[in-house]
Amino acid sequence: MQEKIPWAAPYARITYRLEFRICALCQIMTQKAAAAILKMAPSTLSNCLHRVITRVRTGHTIRGLVxxxxxxxxxxxxxxxxxxxxxxxxxxxxxxxxxxxxxxxxxxxxxxxxxxxxxxxxxxxxxxxxxxxxxxxxxxxxxxxxxxRFHVVKALNEALDAVRKDEWRGLDKRGRQAIKGLRWMLGMQARNRSKKQSRFLNALRTSNRRIHRAWHCRPHGRVLKDEFERIWHFTYPGAARQFLKRWMTAALRSRLPSLKTFVTTVRNHFDNILSFIERPLTNAVGEGINRLLKIVKNRASGFRGLEPFADLIFLTIGDLDIPAHIPSDLRTL
Missing domain, CATH: 3.30.420.10 (Ribonuclease H-like superfamily/Ribonuclease H)
Structure with missing residues (x-):
């Protein structure tokens, strides 16, 4: 039999007040630093934090996910x-x-x-x-x-860079020096290239036709990568569909294996890429959260499994406010 007390959870090893302070500190600093402030071992603090998060999230259901x-x-x-x-x-x-x-x-x-x-x-x-x-x-x-969209553009950049790498392997030292810095130029959009860089890329038509074919859209006389970027600015799905088909045809005319592979990837996800026209949804929010996760991972340094890392994820950017579930009159620091 255990007596029910108002200042601690059932079977808890610490009080609500200490639980709240542990959560508040671990949201802004490493567990090691929080343990030093609270004068306890880091392993003890990690165990107490895990107990709190497990207790609060037990029975929690995901709501309103659209x-x-x-x-x-x-x-x-x-x-x-x-x-x-x-x-x-x-x-x-x-x-x-x-x-x-x-x-x-x-x-x-x-x-x-x-x-x-x-x-x-x-x-x-x-x-x-x-x-x-x-x-x-x-x-x-x-x-x-x-x-x-960022993963699609990344795949296109990798296809263009694969052509450059193939050419690089077959060149001597002097030839490699001539195309030095080309990797970044191929990935640039037209508005970010200087006139000097544009002249250098246009000169590839005579100095390295294989790389020039990967960069230049021959039927339309436009840059292949810049043309693909136009797909994200359409407002009518039908027009975007026709444009993407024409772009794939132009890319296949280059006869380059890496671009053919990219076109196959686009065909496999054709409708799901064009869904962006209906709603411009990206994983930008997710990538921003991933940046926070890297910070959280540094705070949880020293863990050997996923459980301590997941604890700090839910504490920092989870869908449930962990400290808010501690009684309000016992949240003082």
């Missing part, structure tokens, strides 16, 4: 990854799972969401991973999937 984002993050050396699910409307993390494959994201949908919640999801954004796109299309029948 716009979903999915991404993965490395949390430890040795290629250990975690799948992060975001609420893009509220800029919160709603779930953290170990791994990054289809089984991991399936576990989120099966264990965390009811059938009604899955049907209420209207929008979803992710990269071009088949694990994410396949799971979202399978579990969320009413959701419109929007492929993140």
């Amino acid at each position: 716009t979903l984002g999915a991404d993965e993050i490395a949390y430890c050396k040795g290629r250990k990854y975690a799948t992060i699910i975001y609420d893009l409307d509220r800029s919160h993390v709603v779930w953290v799972g170990q791994g990054k494959g289809r089984e991991t994201i399936d576990r989120f949908f099966n264990e965390q969401l009811s059938d009604g919640q899955k049907q209420r999801i209207r929008w979803a954004s992710c990269d071009m991973s088949r694990a994410y796109t396949g799971a979202i299309q399978h579990h969320c029948p009413n959701a419109t999937l929007v492929i993140d």
Whole structure:
């Protein structure tokens, strides 16, 4: 038998007042620094923090999820990854799972969401991973999937850079010196290039026709990458569809393997890329949260598993305000 006391949770090792102070300090500093302030061992503080977060989040259900984002993050050396699910409307993390494959994201949908919640999801954004796109299309029948535009542009830049790398390997020292700095020029948009850089790229027509074909759109006389960027500014889906088809045809005429591979990728995600026209949804919120996660990871330095890292994620940018669940009259510092 245990007597019920108002200033501590059942079976707790510390009071509500200390729980609140631990949460408040761990939101703004490392656990080691917080432990030094509170005059306790870092392992003891980490254990107490885990007990608080586990108690508060027990029984918690995800609510109001309409716009979903999915991404993965490395949390430890040795290629250990975690799948992060975001609420893009509220800029919160709603779930953290170990791994990054289809089984991991399936576990989120099966264990965390009811059938009604899955049907209420209207929008979803992710990269071009088949694990994410396949799971979202399978579990969320009413959701419109929007492929993140930054991952699409990244794939195009990698295709252009693959051509440059192939040419670089076949050149001697003098030839490599002639195309030095080309990697960054190929990725630049027209408005960011100087006249000198534009003249240098145009000179590739005679000095290196293979790289010039990857950069220049021959049928239209325009830069291939700059032409692709126009797709994000259309307002009518039909016009965007026709434009993207013409662009793919022009890219295939280059006869370059890396660009052919990119066109195949675009074809596989054709409708989901054009969904951006209907709603310009990106994973920018998710990438911003990922930046915060890197800061959180530094605060949780020294952990050997995902659990301590997930604790600080939920404490800092989770969908549930952990300190707010401590009785208000016992939150003083």
